[in-house]
Amino acid sequence: MTPLPRFLAGAAEPERPRLRKRERTRLALIDAAVRVFSSRGFAAATMQEIAAEAGMTTGTLYNHFDAKADIVAAVAIAIAQTMQERSSARRDSLSRGVERVAMGCQHYLWLAKQSPDWALMLLDVAAATPAFLETVGAYVRADVRRGVRQKEIEIESETAALDLVCGSVMQGMRSIALGLAPPRHGTAITAMVLRGLGVPAEPARKIARKVLATVPGGDAGYRRGR
Amino acid sequence: MTPLPRFLAGAAEPERPRLRKRERTRLALIDAAVRVFSSRGFAAATMQEIAAEAGMTTGTLYNHFDAKADIVAAVAIAIAQTMQERSSARRDSLSRGVERVAMGCQHYLWLAKQSPDWALMLLDVAAATPAFLETVGAYVRADVRRGVRQKEIEIESETAALDLVCGSVMQGMRSIALGLAPPRHGTAITAMVLRGLGVPAEPARKIARKVLATVPGGDAGYRRGR
Amino acid sequence: MTPLPRFLAGAAEPERPRLRKRERTRLALIDAAVRVFSSRGFAAATMQEIAAEAGMTTGTLYNHFDAKADIVAAVAIAIAQTMQERSSARRDSLSRGVERVAMGCQHYLWLAKQSPDWALMLLDVAAATPAFLETVGAYVRADVRRGVRQKEIEIESETAALDLVCGSVMQGMRSIALGLAPPRHGTAITAMVLRGLGVPAEPARKIARKVLATVPGGDAGYRRGR
């Protein structure tokens, strides 16, 4: 399995070293689930595998999660939160809604290149857990709205805009993760999405390229091919 | 379960009544699988259910499909082909690539309204079987290319365009099928997708509305709520 | 089914009453498998029968053995080890290699008379699991080698000697178990095997008869017919 990019590694790990033991165990289990889901897909993953990966037993796993669906949901939420937290600094440095939207797109697309297995797992989990898209969608919605206020985005419906952004990015992630995408796929997708939101072609392309600088590694990843 | 729209019913049924027996059985099994997948989701569906739904035994099912993945793939391909066949007449009446792309989008989005269960099954199956998107993607690619030749579409990469079209439409279908979408969602999505492909906002909206007339029932369906 | 001779009963039972639970379950399953294999033949035995015979469920059985072949192998090894353990005292009392070889032959041949079903099961299992003959063969090889050192056995190849001993004894067991053998078949086979190893006819016969005394019940068993 492709190693998780530094950007995400230890997503579920305690930030405060003095976390309560129960919480530490819980996070270790989520971390293990992420690893197992990434390598086998979540449908094929078993509770015993997750427990074993965490160095624990199924009993302990069930002490923390009542059912398999629960740990899947926990994984989805953990991923969504971590993604936001890790990018919040960079996000705050951008004041234009269009740039924020673009950064979000590039971010996820970049991760698909860095960790294809992880990306496929994410798509898997997202499809199974509505909570995931709701969480992520809330941020996207805020950024889109900001762009509308700033007159850079012009849309008929926010829901449609979200479907455009999330749908295109997820499909783009799949193409990249499966090795079907040409170089600079992330930038191409991002620029198209911006155009779809009403940004003229040239600025759209420029913004897509500009925010790439805020993504660790930039566009480089896409150039290496697979 | 929502009944299949007349448009799709009997997708897998023999056109020639004197089809070979083996072929008739095969189509009956695919038809049964569509029904079972629609009502339970394909992951939850069992081979026994499919066989029973077709009025046959698991043995017969395995006589035709070596594994569960095989019948899922057969279903995916059958759906993709039927969708194309059923809309080929209307499609042929449109000479502009942009209109053809728009019609494809509206078509799938309209079906999500007509048969939410069927749409969710389709999304499920599409995620599991690359064959589906490959089949559909070939048509979309041809239409996009035509639009490019006609200077109405301007893109950097065909693959990215496909991801935009298919990703947005699939996400839109999900919103519609889950009842999360406002009225006229299909048209909104379609117009945005066209903009993403480089069509200016106003023509995009006009095209989206225009091709709706080619979809049975038009935009009306979206207004009825769920 | 012929009851197991006292000599072998409970082969797989714990010697120490305070064995770990997992180990106790494992031995109970092996014991059950021996019983089922003996009454139905191992090819016809099902995992459910074995589990039921042990008063457990298939899940538990699979918890301990990954596949049917695994429990067959475990049975084979358990039998081979038990046979050696149970006869080790008597074996140690014999210093001549030829006597030890003879005793081994008589032992298995005697058991075929005592428990025909058990013997047929053993032959079945031996054919399916190389581990059995490897385990038993190691002892035979040591005894043959000892006989060679003592200049009572003279052979060209150890492997050939093992094939002679094991092949003849197994075929003899089959004849006896199927009720096709005349009285004193075990002694006749044993004497011939010794001759094959280079022991002159008269001593061979004497040794075969002598070691019979070390087998519980002696040659008597063969006279009762079936």
Place this chain on the structure above:
Amino acid sequence: MTPLPRFLAGAAEPERPRLRKRERTRLALIDAAVRVFSSRGFAAATMQEIAAEAGMTTGTLYNHFDAKADIVAAVAIAIAQTMQERSSARRDSLSRGVERVAMGCQHYLWLAKQSPDWALMLLDVAAATPAFLETVGAYVRADVRRGVRQKEIEIESETAALDLVCGSVMQGMRSIALGLAPPRHGTAITAMVLRGLGVPAEPARKIARKVLATVPGGDAGYRRGR
């Protein structure tokens, strides 16, 4: 799969070209069964595989054999008869019982070297079909008896002698087929068996080597290793 030695190829084929059609089909099916059993083992072979290998359908197979056991038995008998027929000329040229016994041993052991898969199949089938050993045993018994009359063999029991001969040879075949036997294993086994029947060591060895000349290819096969 190792090809069948020329010696056995087409064992089941019609000798008279004008055989009735039913008989020709039957022999073709037996031939196909031999091939399938050799490559997969008879327990793992399916009726559909056998039919397909013969270029026919299961229906036809069942027209000729009422059950799987029946075709297994037919295969066993066909093999036994062919083996005898093919060696009858050479056998008739030997007047001493010991030589005939030796030739029979060498023959089967040589085949194990030439066609390991075929040999393992034979052992498989022999274990399942008593008729096989009965057929072969009748010839061995006659040769042993001849040797007794000629005062070259001295045994206590014919049944025991048969167990010695057949058991040792079958075990030897297994060793050879599995690649566990050293060079000249066939000769070593044969010589030992003769000793077991009362032939002194030196003549036993000489006879074993002599009859090897009557086997196509002679001892050469054993030297090549595997």
Place this chain on the structure above:
DNA sequence: GATGAATGAGTTTTCATTCAT
């Protein structure tokens, strides 16, 4: 809280056999 053995219902899959054509 953790353990880990046991559970057992549920699934996929296999294949000998039948039978209408």
Place this chain on the structure above:
DNA sequence: AATGAATGAAAACTCATTCAT
């Protein structure tokens, strides 16, 4: 005689979940 599609009972194996320790 041959076909080959259909059968269906049975088997192996899985895994989420429970619970006594």
